Amino acid sequence: MSTPQAPAALRVALLGCGVVGTQVVRILLEHSEELTARVGTRLELAGIAVRDTSIKRDPIVPAHLLTEDAEQLVQSVDLVVEVMGGIEPARTLITRALESSATVITANKALLAQHGPELYETADRVGVDLSFEAAVAGAIPIIRPIRDSLAGDKIKRVLGIVNGTTNYVLDQMTKDGLSLETAVKDAQELGYAEADPTADVEGHDAAAKAAILASLAFHTRVSLKDVACEGITSVTADDVAWASKSGHVIKLLAICEQTAGGVSARVHPALVPLGHPLSTVGGAFNAVFVEAENAGPLMFYGQGAGGAPTASAVMGDLVSAARNRLSGAKGAGESTYADLEILDPGEATTRYQVRLSVADKPGVLARIADVFAANGVSIETVTQAPRADKHGAALLVVTTHAGTEAALAQTVRQVADLDVIEEVMSVLRVEGS
Structure with missing residues (x-):
C-alpha cells in the first residue's frame, strides 16, 4: 500500500504583523x-493581513505579501496564524478560516476566554485543529503539558504568575521600595507595560488566562465571567514591606482549583511564602505551578511575553498542526466531559493576613478573637507592636487558618465595625503554603 505523497507546500496565512507577527515571519x-x-x-x-499596508515595517517582512483583505486570505490557505489580538475581527476571521477547513493557531487569550466554546465546536465539526499554546504564559509550554502530558493524571490545583507586567511591578516594589505608580511608570518606559496598563494591573489579562487553564485542567467550560478578578492597584509599598517582614512576597496569582463541590478560578494579589518556588519568580517572567494527584508538584517557568518568546510558542503549534495536517490526524480538542459546577467566589478556600490599627489598651485582642470565632475562622498567628507614628495606637497583624472567602470577608467586615478598630490597613490572601 503506497503512502500518499505530501503536497509541495502548506500555505500559511498570518493575521497581524506587530511585535509577535514580525517574529513569526522571521522564523x-x-x-x-x-x-x-x-x-x-x-x-x-x-x-500577511494587516489593517494598513502603507505603514513602514521591519525589513524582514516581505511587502508583496501584505494585504488588507484578511477574509479572502484566510479562505485560500491551509493554516492560519492569528496574532492580531482583540475580539473582532479576529473572531470572525478565525471562524471563516475554520469553516474553510484551515487549521488555526492563535495567541488570543481574550478571544478564547470569551468565545472559545463556539470556536472549538466549529473546529470539531469541520475536523481541523485549533491550537493556542501562545495564549497563556508566552514561551512557557503549559497548554500541551496540561492537556496531553497530564491527561492520565488528576490535576488538583494550578497557581500561576501569568502576567509579566504585574510581576515586574511587584518585583520592583519589593526590591527597591517603589510605589505602585512609580513601578508602573518604570515598566512602561522599559516596554513591559502598555501606555494604558489597565488590562494588566486590574488583573483582566491574567483572568482570561485563568479561564483557559481551568477549562483545560478540569475538563469543564470556564469562561471569563466565571473568574473572580482583583488587580494590584490597592497594593501599597507598606504592604510589600510587611510581606517581607512576615516571610512572604506579594504576587498576582491566577488560581484554579477543583474541590469536592466543583471548580473555582480567581485572580488576586497574594502573599506567597518565601520557600515556595513561585516566590523566586522575578522581573517580567511567568511561572505556572501545577499540583497533580500522581505527578505531584510541577513548575513551568520562563518568559511570559515578548515577540520572540511568544513566537516560539506559536511556531511550536504551527509545526505540530502542519504535521497533523499532512498525516490526516487531528490534535486533542476541547474536553468538557467532567462538566463540573462553577463555584461561587465565596466558596473558594484561602487564608487571610489582616493588618489592623487598633486602640492600644487591654481586651482589644480578645474582642477581635471573639469575632473570628463567631464566624468559624481560626487564627493561626497574631503579631502586635505599638505604632511609632501614632500615640495610643497599636499595629495588629492577624494571619488565619484556611477558611472560605465568604467567612473570611465577613469576619473582616465585622472586625472593622468594632469601636476599638481605628483602621483596617490591609487585607491580603495567603496562598501556596
Whole structure:
C-alpha cells in the first residue's frame, strides 16, 4: 500500500504583523529549511493581513505579501496564524478560516476566554485543529503539558504568575521600595507595560488566562465571567514591606482549583511564602505551578511575553498542526466531559493576613478573637507592636487558618465595625503554603 505523497507546500496565512507577527515571519523565512525537515513539507508564507499596508515595517517582512483583505486570505490557505489580538475581527476571521477547513493557531487569550466554546465546536465539526499554546504564559509550554502530558493524571490545583507586567511591578516594589505608580511608570518606559496598563494591573489579562487553564485542567467550560478578578492597584509599598517582614512576597496569582463541590478560578494579589518556588519568580517572567494527584508538584517557568518568546510558542503549534495536517490526524480538542459546577467566589478556600490599627489598651485582642470565632475562622498567628507614628495606637497583624472567602470577608467586615478598630490597613490572601 503506497503512502500518499505530501503536497509541495502548506500555505500559511498570518493575521497581524506587530511585535509577535514580525517574529513569526522571521522564523518562517530564516529557518525555512529546518522547518521543512521537521514538518515533512515546506511552509509557504502566502500572505500577511494587516489593517494598513502603507505603514513602514521591519525589513524582514516581505511587502508583496501584505494585504488588507484578511477574509479572502484566510479562505485560500491551509493554516492560519492569528496574532492580531482583540475580539473582532479576529473572531470572525478565525471562524471563516475554520469553516474553510484551515487549521488555526492563535495567541488570543481574550478571544478564547470569551468565545472559545463556539470556536472549538466549529473546529470539531469541520475536523481541523485549533491550537493556542501562545495564549497563556508566552514561551512557557503549559497548554500541551496540561492537556496531553497530564491527561492520565488528576490535576488538583494550578497557581500561576501569568502576567509579566504585574510581576515586574511587584518585583520592583519589593526590591527597591517603589510605589505602585512609580513601578508602573518604570515598566512602561522599559516596554513591559502598555501606555494604558489597565488590562494588566486590574488583573483582566491574567483572568482570561485563568479561564483557559481551568477549562483545560478540569475538563469543564470556564469562561471569563466565571473568574473572580482583583488587580494590584490597592497594593501599597507598606504592604510589600510587611510581606517581607512576615516571610512572604506579594504576587498576582491566577488560581484554579477543583474541590469536592466543583471548580473555582480567581485572580488576586497574594502573599506567597518565601520557600515556595513561585516566590523566586522575578522581573517580567511567568511561572505556572501545577499540583497533580500522581505527578505531584510541577513548575513551568520562563518568559511570559515578548515577540520572540511568544513566537516560539506559536511556531511550536504551527509545526505540530502542519504535521497533523499532512498525516490526516487531528490534535486533542476541547474536553468538557467532567462538566463540573462553577463555584461561587465565596466558596473558594484561602487564608487571610489582616493588618489592623487598633486602640492600644487591654481586651482589644480578645474582642477581635471573639469575632473570628463567631464566624468559624481560626487564627493561626497574631503579631502586635505599638505604632511609632501614632500615640495610643497599636499595629495588629492577624494571619488565619484556611477558611472560605465568604467567612473570611465577613469576619473582616465585622472586625472593622468594632469601636476599638481605628483602621483596617490591609487585607491580603495567603496562598501556596
